[in-house]
Amino acid sequence: MTGGFRSRPRMRRKEAEHTAGWRLWAAWVGARIVAWASRLAGRGGSSLPGRVALWLAPDVVAAVARQTVGGVVLVTGTNGKTTTAGLVAGMLRTAGRRVAHNRSGANLLPGIAFALLEAYRPGAPPDTAVLETDEATVPRAAPLVRPRVVLVTNFFRDQLDRYGELSTTVRYVGTGLEYLGPGGRAVLNADDPHVAQLGEGVEAVYYGLEAPVESGGPLEDPGDARFCPQCGTELVYTVRRYAHLGLWRCPGCGARRPTPQVALVGFEEAGRWLRIRTPAGEWRLPFGLPGVYNLYNAVAAVAAGWVLGLDAQTMRDGLASRAVAFGRMEGIRFRGREVRLALVKNPTGFNQVLAAVASDPRPKTLVVAINDLDADGRDVSWLWDVDLETLWPRARAERWWVTGLRARDMAVRLKYAGCPPERIAVCEGSPERGVLAALEDEGADPVYVLPTYTALLAVRRVFEREGAVRPFREG
Numbered sequence: 001m002t003g004g005f006r007s008r009p010r011m012r013r014k015e016a017e018h019t020a021g022w023r024l025w026a027a028w029v030g031a032r033i034v035a036w037a038s039r040l041a042g043r044g045g046s047s048l049p050g051r052v053a054l055w056l057a058p059d060v061v062a063a064v065a066r067q068t069v070g071g072v073v074l075v076t077g078t079n080g081k082t083t084t085a086g087l088v089a090g091m092l093r094t095a096g097r098r099v100a101h102n103r104s105g106a107n108l109l110p111g112i113a114f115a116l117l118e119a120y121r122p123g124a125p126p127d128t129a130v131l132e133t134d135e136a137t138v139p140r141a142a143p144l145v146r147p148r149v150v151l152v153t154n155f156f157r158d159q160l161d162r163y164g165e166l167s168t169t170v171r172y173v174g175t176g177l178e179y180l181g182p183g184g185r186a187v188l189n190a191d192d193p194h195v196a197q198l199g200e201g202v203e204a205v206y207y208g209l210e211a212p213v214e215s216g217g218p219l220e221d222p223g224d225a226r227f228c229p230q231c232g233t234e235l236v237y238t239v240r241r242y243a244h245l246g247l248w249r250c251p252g253c254g255a256r257r258p259t260p261q262v263a264l265v266g267f268e269e270a271g272r273w274l275r276i277r278t279p280a281g282e283w284r285l286p287f288g289l290p291g292v293y294n295l296y297n298a299v300a301a302v303a304a305g306w307v308l309g310l311d312a313q314t315m316r317d318g319l320a321s322r323a324v325a326f327g328r329m330e331g332i333r334f335r336g337r338e339v340r341l342a343l344v345k346n347p348t349g350f351n352q353v354l355a356a357v358a359s360d361p362r363p364k365t366l367v368v369a370i371n372d373l374d375a376d377g378r379d380v381s382w383l384w385d386v387d388l389e390t391l392w393p394r395a396r397a398e399r400w401w402v403t404g405l406r407a408r409d410m411a412v413r414l415k416y417a418g419c420p421p422e423r424i425a426v427c428e429g430s431p432e433r434g435v436l437a438a439l440e441d442e443g444a445d446p447v448y449v450l451p452t453y454t455a456l457l458a459v460r461r462v463f464e465r466e467g468a469v470r471p472f473r474e475g
């Protein structure tokens, strides 16, 4: 019982490899045909092609991820995923790597599968994959890709109807960290106690802010996040950046903010350059996005870049060339008007976007487009947690246009916040019509448009039709 007997498992393995190769090829072709057909039908999207690929080859994600020599970077957390993942992907491209990257919030398994396949050529897999990953998808994605880096931005109460409590979300990501690949690292926000706690028992690199930074927005109530994740005692802060992010410690169990290896330590030229401390020295890096939340995104990206072995010059070029992520304060010229587009999806994000709007001193027009479809979250009661009382006067908008399926909820919310009714224009229903009405009204420029996710897709179609923005792939 030697030769013949032993050769059988070998044959089976060969067969299995052959099947996997064949299936991968089928998934690759299938996803491309479906993507091409949906583009012809005028429906961009990576969800359907990704679903078809997963149906043709259920192991497609693992099969492509295994072949990337540079490994897989998963980027997760409540806010800042898209921007941070975009920054990391931009740096890697600057370094000459061929990168698989799900660009525009396509962060569930089908979107991930399609991103990997899109960068795949038979015999030539992508070098590295940077995958923005929904928190609840992390426990499914991590075992498939065995990540080299899991980057966690922050944890906020988000889309409660989908995730339930904060601790559930933290647990999802914690489970994912158990599947770090060999030599893999967690890149964690030291300033968020709920993220920092994930560093126990894994190889972690922490990042945070150490420069004097004010959010410009209100210090909103951190809600449940103000309690220690270890012992439940209320946390104490020497500095709070916003919500529950800052220099924290727990008087109950002694847990405290870990010292970050990668930290923002200062600015030059009114914030156009960031000074970032890394274990490889202090780097001076360009950055142009507004808001404290974007400083966190920048430092997070630099921390991941450092873990991936990128040098200062590569990061400098990568950050400088980086266009603003989809829907994250994107600047658009449309019919001669200056439009800025920023996604809003939860109270913290909305507060931060309004703080960024308030940092622009010009009088302006604001358009808020609230939808309540599945991708937006069905429950719009989160609008009541936005600090509009403080922020509507600071935003200096001559007029607030409210549109979308839940325009009336937003209008009521604004009125309760003290905004005079004559400054509010309601255009209920399609966000396209609402945005066009606001733009045709010839009020103050610039026009800031703040939509929820599906409203953003709708609004962007208005600009795409006239060539003001390039089409993108939706989730």
Ligand SMILES: [Zn+2]
Pocket: 228, 229, 230, 231, 232, 233, 250, 251, 252, 253, 254, 255
């Ligand atoms: Zn504690």
